[in-house]
Structures are given as structure tokens and as C-alpha cells.
Amino acid sequence: MKTYLVKQKFRMGGERFTINNDLGMVEYRVEGSFMKIPKTFTVFDVEGREVSHITKKPVTLLPRFTVQLKDGKSFDIHKKLTLFRDRYEIDDLGLRIEGNIWDLDFKLLDDRDQLVAEISKQVFTLTSTYEVTVYEEEYADLVISLCLAIDYVEMTENSS
Template sequence: MRSFEIKQKLWSLAGKFDIKDETGQLAYHVQGSFLKFLKEFTISDSQGQFVSHIKHHFSFPFQRFTVTFAHGKQITIQQRFSLLKAKYDISDFGLEVAGDIWNMNFSLLDQGREVASIHQEWFKIASTYHVDIYDDSLADLVISLVIAIDYVKAIESSSSSASS
């Protein structure tokens, strides 16, 4: 099992931050694009090796992202219509999302078996997430998914506050 803490820097315009493991050591580095209309993120490991690239695509009226991994696998996160709150489909992911994805309190299941849990820590100035991964081989996939979902939440928050 591996545990990670994702703590975003509140004032980082580009979306640049580090992800630490359970020992407090650097595990991943996230670099967001700066001043791009459709934001992109590149995730690298502690040695600077490419892990994944997250790209926001123009898709009216719903948000769509692709996550491309170093080994070539690609997943798509697509917003779908819902009257109450945002719902998302994750294609070619191979895992089931169970729980409250919008409030970042969910688990990832592989054939009914929990392989990761994600929880947002509330009452912090910056977004802070705790990620426990029970299958180490899924670490890159899970970390990339959490970064993509967090960005989707940020877009949704800014669009709902702009319309108020």
C-alpha cells in the first residue's frame, strides 16, 4: 500500500505543485500550463520521468479531458447531463468509481475489490487530498485521475460562481 498527500499551492497560477508520499518524500511533480485557454497538466515522478499528460478539450456543452500515460494508454473523462450535480464517465479506465466523486470522497474498485481511496481534507486554505492506493501498480493512474477530477471541480466552481 502507498499513501500520498496532494496539497495544491493556493496562489500558483500555472498549477504547479508536488505530491508527497507517506514518508513526506517527493513522489510526483505536477506542472500546469500557464495562460492557456484549455489547461493541460504534465505529471512526472520523483526522478523527473514523464508519467502522464492531462489535456482539457473544447467540448460544448460538457467538459472533456484525456489523460495519456507514458506507456501509451489513454483514458477520457467526459461530463454528462445531470439535473442535480455534475456526473462524469471515465472511459477505458478499467476501474469502477464508487462514492461521492464531486466531494472527493470516493473509492476505486477493480471487480468489486477496493484498490484506492481518495478523501479531501476540509477546512484547509488550499485543496488537500489523501490518497491511499492498495495496488501499487495503479499509482500513476490514480494520481492522474485525482488531478484531472480536481481540475474539473475547479472549472465547475468558477463557472457556478461566475453565473451567480
């Protein structure tokens, strides 16, 4: 089990920031594109190897991202049009989501109903901060990438 702290540090320009574990040590480095269409984010591990590449689709009615993981797997995240509450759908993930994905307070479960990860937004912080607990380490890169994509959409919608 590993716990990470993801602090919202996105700006409308280029982004570079780190994601730390619960001991304060850097686990991931994130680099976002600047003035590039489509908007992209690349996540690196502490050794500088690419972990995932996140691409925002440029021409869509609602936000949509493709996440390409280093192992060749990929999945899409897209916002659903709903009347009352923002909702996301994740295609080709192989995991089930329970909870409130928009508020980043949810759990990921595998096909055997085993808890894989939990993501929860911390309250009473100046910037959006998420505690990400990954119970199955093989899913760490996927969960961090998922959290970043949704967090970016939240930031852009809150600033507009």
C-alpha cells in the same frame, strides 16, 4: 500500499507543484500549461520521467479530459449533465468507481471487486486537500492523474 497528499494549488495561470507521500517526501511533480489552448498538465515522477499527460478538451459543453499514461494506456473523464448532483463518467478505465466522485470521496475497484484505491477530501483545511491511498501500486499514476483532472474542474468551477 501508498498514501499521497494532493493539495489544490491550481491557479488560472501556469502551475507547478509537488505531490507528497504521507511522510512528506515528494513523489510527483506537476506542471501545468500557461496561456495555452488546450489546457494541459504533465505529471513527472521524482526522477523527472513523465508519468502522464492530461489534456482538457477545449470546445465542449461540459469539462472533458484525456489522460495519457506513460505505458500507452489512455482514458477520458467527462462531466455528465445532471439536475441535482455533479457527476463524472470515465471511459476506457477498466475500473469501477463507487462513492461520490464530485466531492472526491470514492473508491476504485477492479473487475474482481478488489479495492484498488480510495480518494477522500480532507475537511478543515485552507486549500482543498485530498488523501489518496493506493492499494495496488501499479495504479498509482492513474489514480493521481484522475484526481488532478477532477480537482482542476472543481477549482475552475468554484472560481467562476
